[in-house]
Amino acid sequence: MTLEKKTLYLLPEALEILENGFKNLPQTCYSIDLNAIRKVLNEVALRMQDNYPYHHPYYIGQMLKPPHPIARLAYTLSLWINPNNHALDGGRASSAMEKEAVAQIAKMFGWEAFLGHLCGGGTMANLEALWVSRCLRPGQKILASQQAHYTHNRICSVLNIPFESINVDTNARMDPVSLRRVLDDGNVGTVVVTIGTTATGSVDPLPEILKLQKSYGFRIHADAAYGGYFILAQNLETQTRATYDVISQVDSMVVDPHKHGLQPYGCGCVIFRDPSVGTFYKHESPYTYFSSSELHLGEISLECSRPGSSAVALWATQRLLPMVRGGVFAGNLTDCRFAALELFNRISSDARFLTGLRPELDIVVWAIKSESSSESSRLSDEVFEAASRSDLHLAKANLPMSLFLGTWKDFKWDQDYVTCLRSVLMKPDSLNMLDNIWNILSKTVDETLKKSRQLKGEISSDD
Numbered sequence: 001m002t003l004e005k006k007t008l009y010l011l012p013e014a015l016e017i018l019e020n021g022f023k024n025l026p027q028t029c030y031s032i033d034l035n036a037i038r039k040v041l042n043e044v045a046l047r048m049q050d051n052y053p054y055h056h057p058y059y060i061g062q063m064l065k066p067p068h069p070i071a072r073l074a075y076t077l078s079l080w081i082n083p084n085n086h087a088l089d090g091g092r093a094s095s096a097m098e099k100e101a102v103a104q105i106a107k108m109f110g111w112e113a114f115l116g117h118l119c120g121g122g123t124m125a126n127l128e129a130l131w132v133s134r135c136l137r138p139g140q141k142i143l144a145s146q147q148a149h150y151t152h153n154r155i156c157s158v159l160n161i162p163f164e165s166i167n168v169d170t171n172a173r174m175d176p177v178s179l180r181r182v183l184d185d186g187n188v189g190t191v192v193v194t195i196g197t198t199a200t201g202s203v204d205p206l207p208e209i210l211k212l213q214k215s216y217g218f219r220i221h222a223d224a225a226y227g228g229y230f231i232l233a234q235n236l237e238t239q240t241r242a243t244y245d246v247i248s249q250v251d252s253m254v255v256d257p258h259k260h261g262l263q264p265y266g267c268g269c270v271i272f273r274d275p276s277v278g279t280f281y282k283h284e285s286p287y288t289y290f291s292s293s294e295l296h297l298g299e300i301s302l303e304c305s306r307p308g309s310s311a312v313a314l315w316a317t318q319r320l321l322p323m324v325r326g327g328v329f330a331g332n333l334t335d336c337r338f339a340a341l342e343l344f345n346r347i348s349s350d351a352r353f354l355t356g357l358r359p360e361l362d363i364v365v366w367a368i369k370s371e372s373s374s375e376s377s378r379l380s381d382e383v384f385e386a387a388s389r390s391d392l393h394l395a396k397a398n399l400p401m402s403l404f405l406g407t408w409k410d411f412k413w414d415q416d417y418v419t420c421l422r423s424v425l426m427k428p429d430s431l432n433m434l435d436n437i438w439n440i441l442s443k444t445v446d447e448t449l450k451k452s453r454q455l456k457g458e459i460s461s462d463d
């Protein structure tokens with residue numbers, strides 16, 4: 001494949017427009033050694049060959065989505081200014097763009113009044129949300145499902161908040177019955193609802209959790225780092241859609257533009273429904289804030305210096321691809337789920353595989369059929385390696401036996417988890433490439449199973 005380079009030629013024209021804003025200043029004259037730079041840059045290019053092809057549709061392993069060319073260009077263009085969105089003194093334009101971009105995200109979830117900002121990523125965003133939860137509910141527990149992102153537990157330990165995890169049902173969604181049992185023990189301040197778990201893309205049942213909130217009065221934080229943008233998709237199952245339909249009722253929310261929002265890494269977003277939580281951030285920096293009485297983003301965020309370039313890239317992407325139902329951006333999310341369903345349908349009608357969870361978003365998990373969980377796990381490891389040698393890059397997920405116990409007959413659970421194969425189909429052309437992906441997978445599995453049977457002496461080595 002070739003890398004997308006066409007759009008690079010738009011950069012000099014845009015840079016000229018940018019430099020026109022500063023043409024009254026005298027020329028600076030520090031020298032640049034082009035040859036030395038070229039030498040190092042080409043060395044970097046060589047070093048960077050040592051990567052999985054994250055940008056290619058054959059990479060269906062972890063959650064890696066290539067940034068849109070507009071995001072790459074706008075980010076790069078803004079680096080000539082290198083704004084810092086901590087304070088307006090550090091980045092006037094990019095701070096305004098951040099406020100506009102975050103308002104668009106809040107609007108997508110149905111919020112007009114809110115408080116929010118960008119930050120380094122989902123973990124930092126969740127940390128801020130849970131910190132605000134602690135300010136409002138000091139000493140009270142935070143609950144999240146067993147399939148919630150592992151960082152919630154760790155964030156709670158950083159913040160010294162008691163944490164407890166809640167069982168999931170066979171769809172890997174938080175189980176409301178188990179939740180109620182823990183709520184009955186009392187002292188729960190916040191429930192973290194995962195809108196799209198990282199392992200399986202499961203969406204916790206927010207409508208049921210909101211019903212429990214009426215009796216128990218906890219706060220709800222939605223971790224939609226990966227799944228948030230699927231609110232725009234047009235092909236969700238009824239139950240999944242029901243959660244997105246009431247998402248505006250949560251108290252705080254996290255979404256990662258660097259997951260499904262076509263942004264380079266370093267772009268997370270946290271938003272609060274009640275803007276008055278901003279008072280918890282109050283501080284008096286002796287260094288900044290002398291330039292204006294307008295809100296500085298540093299007054300409502302835990303991080304100090306932040307890349308204004310992230311805001312510029314996000315703003316530009318949202319300008320080109322508005323986040324509206326029926327738009328191009330939304331259509332891509334719909335396609336991602338179609339791709340996941342298509343792969344799932346092929347896998348689930350194929351005798352070599354075992355499936356359970358039907359994809360709610362764009363993640364597919366499945367196992368290799370065999371007599372036991374240890375053997376199936378071993379085969380997943382082998383298929384994972386062999387597929388990678390054929391340029392198809394999958395991921396693996398260790399999933400608990402409780403998810404599949406009722407579904408997989410004649411399967412011996414000699415260990416209480418199974419290593420599944422896992423794929424995130426989040427590339428713009430995942431759907432178009434599905435036949436190729438399937439052919440490589442199918443061939444790899446045939447070869448792996450054959451080799452395994454030969455090694456066990458079940459078939460002779462020249463079969």
Ligand SMILES: *Cc1c(COP(=O)(O)O)cnc(C)c1O
Pocket residue numbers: 120121122123124126149151194196197198223224225226227256259268
């Ligand atoms: C990715 C993810 C996170 C962590 O976000 P980072 O941007 O990697 O820090 C948290 N929660 C969920 C559900 C995620 O998918």
